[in-house]
Amino acid sequence: MRVLITGITGFVGSHLADYLLEKGDIEIYGIERWRSNTENIEHIKDRIKLIECDIRDSSSVDKVIKQVKPDKIFHLAAQSFVLSSWHAPAETLSTNIMGELNLFEAVRNSDSDPVIQIAGSSEEYGLVKEDETPIKETNQLRPLSPYGVSKVGQDMLAYQYARSYGIKAVVTRAFNHSGPRRGEVFVVSNFAKQIAEIEKKKTDPVIRVGNLEAKRDFTDVRDIVKAYWLATEKCEYGEVYNICSGSCYSIQEVLDMLLGFSKVKVEIKKDPSRMRPSDVQILLGDNSKFCKATGWKPEIPFEKTAEDLINYWREKL
Ligand code: A2R
Numbered sequence: 001m002r003v004l005i006t007g008i009t010g011f012v013g014s015h016l017a018d019y020l021l022e023k024g025d026i027e028i029y030g031i032e033r034w035r036s037n038t039e040n041i042e043h044i045k046d047r048i049k050l051i052e053c054d055i056r057d058s059s060s061v062d063k064v065i066k067q068v069k070p071d072k073i074f075h076l077a078a079q080s081f082v083l084s085s086w087h088a089p090a091e092t093l094s095t096n097i098m099g100e101l102n103l104f105e106a107v108r109n110s111d112s113d114p115v116i117q118i119a120g121s122s123e124e125y126g127l128v129k130e131d132e133t134p135i136k137e138t139n140q141l142r143p144l145s146p147y148g149v150s151k152v153g154q155d156m157l158a159y160q161y162a163r164s165y166g167i168k169a170v171v172t173r174a175f176n177h178s179g180p181r182r183g184e185v186f187v188v189s190n191f192a193k194q195i196a197e198i199e200k201k202k203t204d205p206v207i208r209v210g211n212l213e214a215k216r217d218f219t220d221v222r223d224i225v226k227a228y229w230l231a232t233e234k235c236e237y238g239e240v241y242n243i244c245s246g247s248c249y250s251i252q253e254v255l256d257m258l259l260g261f262s263k264v265k266v267e268i269k270k271d272p273s274r275m276r277p278s279d280v281q282i283l284l285g286d287n288s289k290f291c292k293a294t295g296w297k298p299e300i301p302f303e304k305t306a307e308d309l310i311n312y313w314r315e316k317l
Helices: 011-023 039-047 058-068 082-087 089-108 146-165 187-199 221-234 251-260 288-294 302-316
Strands: 002-006 027-032 049-052 072-075 115-121 168-174 206-209 240-243 267-270
Touching: 002 011, 002 058, 011 027, 011 039, 011 221, 027 058, 049 058, 058 089, 072 089, 072 221, 082 089, 082 146, 089 115, 089 146, 115 146, 115 221, 146 168, 168 221, 187 206, 187 251, 187 302, 206 251, 221 240, 221 288, 240 288, 251 302
Parallel strands: 002 027, 002 072, 027 049, 072 115, 115 168, 168 240, 206 267
Antiparallel strands: none
16 A cells, blocks of 8 residues: 655654654655655655655646655644644645645656545634533634634635535544644643753743643553554545544643653743733543544543653653
């Protein structure tokens, strides 16, 4: 089987490649840009094939599809950070929506008929009312960030291409996920890195934080990539599935958990630059549709994810 992973140099893409290599019998192709940081895939570089491609460039996406002839595509490439989307809304919308459009058009104009997993997000739900949790796939989408809007666009495009052209797209709406290699701009990883830096006396014992009240539903990235694989094996094309643990922690609780793995004494300081113009207060998902379709259930407790992440930063620093 030939699998193409867009975004293979990223957090989820690199874990997915690890998982598929372990499964065996799969040829793995990934795209990279000339300025991609390939640190996350350094350990597997001789076991995968990388092709240069920017998903915003339709002709290079065309070439990749014609060259690889994939049986499955995991479309993970994206401007993935919510906070950046406020500063770069046009880039977020164009990378995420136009990138997917380029991929679908390339598949449509080729002889390949791959199953395509599209990485949607819980951010699509945005404003969620008290009586709407745990959130089901049928919940109204009220995105509260340019990133959320871009993911709604990706989601709708997948639906339309599945219905109009029979593209075998499955949309996964993953809730928060974390683990080793998570980019330092993401909250859990950022706290873990700050703690590791304080332990190594690289900075003053002060942790800078944004909104600590927000509640999020966390899953380990290693469980998430298994779910993405199952989505391509067992889910219905043109359908959308929540992927989440079904329980949630406030960001304050996450910070306390991380601090519990360390002996440092710290001061907590609010940093206004980490606050968003509008924030989603609670994202707690209902994963029953996906679990029923695939038999998946998350196996790694969040305490383990948090501990592995802090150890990752200790080693990296
Ligand atoms: O920045 P790079 O060159 O290392 O590649 C990133 C890739 N990417 C692109 N690839 C091709 N053309 C582009 N214009 C382009 N822009 C970004 O997407 C990297 O390999 C990946 C993003 O990785 P992370 O930021 O670590 O995101 P993560 O957490 O792995 O998210 C995967 C998917 C995304 O669709 C998120 O929006 C969703 O899951 O949550």
